[in-house]
Amino acid sequence: NIGPRIAIDESSLSNGELYTFVTNRDACTRERSLVAVVAGTKSEDVIGVLRCINEEKRFAVEEVTLDLSDSMRKIVRSAFPKARRVIDRFHIQKLACDAVQELRIKHRWNAIQQANDEMEEAKLNSKEYVPYRYPNGDTRRELLIRSRYLLFKSADKWTEKQKQRAKILFEEYPDIKKAYGLCHSLRMIFSKNSITDAARLSMARWYNKVEEAGFHSFNVIAATFYEHYDEILNFYNNRSTNAMAESFNAKIKLFRANLRGVADKKFFLFRIANLYGYPH
Incomplete structure (x- = not known):
């Protein structure tokens, strides 16, 4: 066979x-x-x-x-x-998506801790705990939980509710916005480039963006790509x-x-x- x-x-x-x-x-x-x-x-x-x-x-x-x-x-x-x-290419893109989700989860744990602290404070002051809600009705914790799927997709595929949620998320957490931008840029390198030389140049620019962003996870991804550079770029021969x-x-x-x-x-x-x- x-x-x-x-x-x-x-x-x-x-x-x-x-x-x-x-x-x-x-x-x-x-x-x-x-x-x-x-x-x-x-x-x-x-x-x-x-x-x-x-x-x-x-x-x-x-x-x-x-x-x-x-x-x-x-x-x-x-x-x-x-x-x-x-x-x-999809294994490569998954690494970048995982890095974005890792950042979201980190903020989610912080939001859970913040909510617990606020509940404890309300209890000590004999007050009813009323969590802050964003214009779309999400609490901080819900915003981070419900943003999971929209971060996997391109912005042009978001529904109206997802667009509203993403706007709030990116305003509250600029680092998630920056990480999502890096992930999207990488996706576009594979989608838009059709020849190896153009992809090589785009990848080099992406490395510069990663270096400027200063995210540990993305730096690890960039180092991994560097070790497998030629095999990644072989995708452009037949788009296999x-x-x-x-x-x-x-x-x-x-x-x-x-x-x-x-x-x-x-x-x-x-x-x-x-x-x-x-x-x-």
């Missing part, structure tokens, strides 16, 4: 036990899409299994999409030495992502849910191999 464009990713079958799945992206998660399944994610074990595949076929692989995992990079480097490695691998994982999870879990792993993998490994 191996082809010129493959994907590698990990997935859990039961109890958090991970398996490494190698799939043929051109098969689009249909029959003959499964190349290999290996128990665990240890690079040496996966490499040992993949090297059982004919060397000529492995050397014919031109492109492999993967996440930021170092073990996955090592596997691809050893098993498919002639292939171009492409780090999935690991979406097929994620789609395959989703099918496995659905299959697992329909069976109410995995009682017999060997039989489950046998069924997966019959569904996705052979022509019907």
